[in-house]
Amino acid sequence: MKNNQEIKLIDGIFSLEDADKLITKLINYKIDYHIREDFSNHIRFNDNIEQSNFRVQELNQTIIAFKNFIKEHSTNPTKFKIKSFISIELEE
Numbered sequence: 001m002k003n004n005q006e007i008k009l010i011d012g013i014f015s016l017e018d019a020d021k022l023i024t025k026l027i028n029y030k031i032d033y034h035i036r037e038d039f040s041n042h043i044r045f046n047d048n049i050e051q052s053n054f055r056v057q058e059l060n061q062t063i064i065a066f067k068n069f070i071k072e073h074s075t076n077p078t079k080f081k082i083k084s085f086i087s088i089e090l091e092e
Contacts, residue, residue: 003090010084019080020070024063031059 014022034052 005088007086007088008084009086010082012082014080014082016070016074016078016080019082020067022082023066027059027063027066031056034059 010022034056037052
């Protein structure tokens with residue numbers, strides 16, 4: 001039986017606008033997920049949400065860094081090759 005799985009999430013070439021939308025929406029979805037889950041767990045179980053708050057801050061910094069990267073390349077008609085994989089491993 002396999003103990004890991006890899007999923008190809010993104011594999012393509014995108015315009016600046018499409019790359020910006022795609023990556024920003026993915027990161028924002030992850031931020032929203034943390035916020036919803038944290039709120040729910042805090043209300044239901046009085047869980048400490050400090051680690052997730054830290055992760056949300058990291059993701060916000062990632063968006064800023066990505067936006068700066070996009071801005072650096074906004075003056076020429078660059079295409080962006082984006083590949084993304086999700087690696088899932090069983091933890092014992």
